[in-house]
Amino acid sequence: MSIALARTAAEEALDFSLPHRRMEEWRWTDLRQMIDKPYPPRQMVTAEQGEVERLLKSSPFAAIAGARMVFVNGHYDSKHSKLVNSAVEPQAEITEPVQQMNAAFATDGARLVLSGSIDTPVELVFIATDAAPRTIATHNVIEVAGGASATIIETHIGKGSYLANSVTEIRIGEGARLDRVKADLESHDATHLAHAHVTLSANVTYREFTLSTGAKLNRQNGTYAFKGEHTDAKISGAYLLAGKQHADSRLVVDHQVPNCASRELFKCVMDDHARSIFQGKVIVRPHAQKTDGKQSSHALLLSETAEFDAKPELEIFADDVACGHGATAGDLNEDHLFYLESRGITPAEAKALLIAAFVGEAFETIDHDGIREALTDYAARWLTEHRRKG
């Protein structure tokens, strides 16, 4: 039995029912309550060029990316893009609210087929410029051909108040390698809803890293389907949150075939009233023997009012597997701080060193030196600015 709920103003504007806390997967992120004002869709906004260029320049990858594809307010920006779309169609089944919303409102998105060995990273930049609150939705389809290797960066930047909905569908062919880096640097007035749908063939190496530090409200889903044997995926993330930021990640790793490995590592740094949630589900299907699946999420709480929730779920139907999960939450270690301070390091600097060391483990999973350094610098700047602020 379902109870009809009166529509909120946000739902009216979208003509769409938002997920809410009575849905198990959304229990910590009740969009009906949290999206507190209307974000009308299909609002064309003419972007001011100066603003676009400023935002583009603020990408930590500006100096690293080889080819760029830029979307401004949900539309392909030919002036700033080097790449054009290929003919590749979405295939993912639309099952969950972020996807449904995207299907209803997506205006554009990257369609890429990557083949051969691409040395320099490809950056997809999603920009939202300052204007009246609105919904911006993009849908990307990325196909990595068999044997190819590539690095793809998704950068989300913006100004003002908006709701960004981003769905990325990734299909990786046999023997290919994809390194995917996603940086959520949205405006602090923004809502970021994302869904990644990743399909992995045999002998694939997949590396994913997400930095979440923008957006006041952030929800990211990821589904990773292992469809070929001897595939290895590492999915990592770092959160740097303060103020009243809220970030909820739900990952479903689905081992459908034997002999694959998955590693999930999430590190969350939270201050003030920030809150983060890590929901990680690992499914091992009956014949997916020799699956090696591990998941861990760790939170560093810098204030007593910050909150971290972890919900690990293991659904294991095969008997010869090595799977595990771990979650921890704590504050900075007093003994560590004292040791550093006893060597002359100021308390503020000691704190920054320990925070950087804590998230560093997640950044270490990024193979590309330039990207890792750019993001590490970005995180260091966050720490300094954050410290200066309070």
Place this chain on the structure above:
Amino acid sequence: MLDINNLHVKLEDEDRTIVNGLTLNVKPGEVHAIMGPNGSGKSTLSYVLAGRAGYEVTDGSVTFKGEDLLEMSPDQRAAKGVFLAFQYPIEIPGVVTMQFLKVALNAQRKARGEKELSTPDFMRLVKDRAAKLNVSQDMLKRPVNVGFSGGEKKRAEILQMAVLEPSLCILDETDSGLDIDALRVVADGVNALRSPDRAMIVITHYQRLLDYIVPDHVHVLSKGRIVKSGDKSLALELEKQGYAEFDKSAA
């Protein structure tokens, strides 16, 4: 240089006095050895001097280079020249030893109004000191103390000391856990730092270390106070007789 006067220290969250009326005067250039049974308060004294939280000074004073040491934060004390080689050095995952040394040295220099050391100068300094203490380049690239053996941790402490060049070195059982060769290496490292304007407090259970680092004064600590002081011959006496007699006299 260091004047500890009638110092009383209790645990912050327990009504238990650990240091109980301790008086000690250390002049520049001197080496003082502190010996005493387990639990007599040696490490507590060293922590209080370094500024660790969790202890409360209920009476007495500590003056360092004419200033009230107890008023300073741990990092200020370090910049002033206090260095504690920990009995149990702490492992810090994720902070690379080399980076840690650089941040520490430059933080101290900055606090003293000195110029920061350039990276090449710093590298040269660390390389030189590390070679003398048999600390490998590999150890310098690893996180602070993580995965170091007991002996490696002690050598790493002395390396930090050699790089930071403090004026008051407090060594808390730096000899325990060292093999005979390492003991000599560490003792040589410590002796290399002996100078007319640097003082040392060496906490140990064993006379052997004092064969290498020859003290000017030896003190016996029992139940939180010094019950006997003498020259280096006192250490030999203790080695033969144990502490039984002093425990009685402190009761």
